[in-house]
Amino acid sequence: MEKVERMQSLAAFGPRQQESQTPVEHSKAEPEVFDYNNVNYQDFWQQTDRRYEDAAERIALRRLTKTMQGSCLEIGCGFGRLVDEYAPRCSEVLLTDCTAHLIEAARQRAASLGLANVECRQLDLYKLEECGRRFDNALCVRVMHHVEDVPAFFRQVNQALAPGGQFVFEYANKRNLLEIGRWLLRRPNVQPFGYQPSRRGSGVFYNFNPAYIRDELRRAGFEPEEVLAVSLFRSQALKRVFGWRLLAGVERLLQKPLAWLRPGPSVFVRARKVSRPESD
């Protein structure tokens, strides 16, 4: 649980952690992976004060997947928290995650929801070619902050998608208003305007500059089509005072109009595969 709390805070507005100044290393044979084997990720979401975050992400996902059709690959699905949002619109769904106990929980959740079109498979996100087939859609939420080698991951997603396929994903935004405020007060957790991903703490936790994500997406053969600013009110104090329903209701109105500013800790993107990766 402690690990999960730490993961959440590092992905957003958490305790102060030293930012690593080491540039991201992409030449290693195997990128480092965050270990969820001893993490009870279900408990994290069952706590009542996470209802706002869950609602905010579902609002974004509903908006970005409303035209989704055909097959879908979810990458890093955890226990399948979000599968009910999009699987009913798909012909077939493959849920993947590298953690055995989470993929088993996802299998049970899909069965309990009566989703007969859902398969589950333990799979590393750097090895998507092992799916052995191509999908019309790919989805990846709350996973990018564990991705050390973004170019390699985006290339994998490109290869897993059929031509014209869409990729909906979320990433932790280091250039958010709170981080900019901390930076102005000379107490930054990260350098919010730095282009390179910022690694925080000793685990595999990265926060990203939106310009870096956009550039790497394009290099990997994607064109971003829609962006949403998400989890705009991720603050224990705001949740206590206003309650999750009100905050989620206001957020629903703001995710799109504020997307250009990306003021929040989380960004959702819908991108389309337009070509093969540049490096192919």
Ligand SMILES: C[S@@+](CC[C@H](N)C(=O)[O-])C[C@H]1O[C@@H](n2cnc3c(N)ncnc32)[C@H](O)[C@@H]1O
């Ligand atoms: C924060 S959880 C998010 C789970 C789910 N997407 C959600 O939003 O509820 C991160 C997930 O990414 C998975 N993950 C981390 N690194 C991975 C990798 N290299 N390959 C596949 N899954 C990975 C973890 O096992 C974990 O289930």
